[in-house]
Amino acid sequence: MKKSIGISIFLIVIGVVFLLDNLNYINTSVAELIKTYWPVILIWMGIEKLLRDWK
Numbered sequence: 001m002k003k004s005i006g007i008s009i010f011l012i013v014i015g016v017v018f019l020l021d022n023l024n025y026i027n028t029s030v031a032e033l034i035k036t037y038w039p040v041i042l043i044w045m046g047i048e049k050l051l052r053d054w055k
Contacts (some may be wrong), residue, residue, distance in 0.1 A: 006048050 015032065020026045 006044075010044075 017026070017028065021028055
């Protein structure tokens with residue numbers, strides 16, 4: 001259950017970024033986002049797994 005909440009929040013954030021990019025409020029590319037924030041995604045996934053296994 002908790003995993004689906006984390007994935008849902010992640011998808012919503014990605015959707016908001018795409019929407020803001022399409023409306024020209026921000027200027028970014030998907031490749032730039034992945035290149036910049038891939039360590040954060042790995043850390044988030046690791047913490048989520050650690051907390052899930054800890055319970």
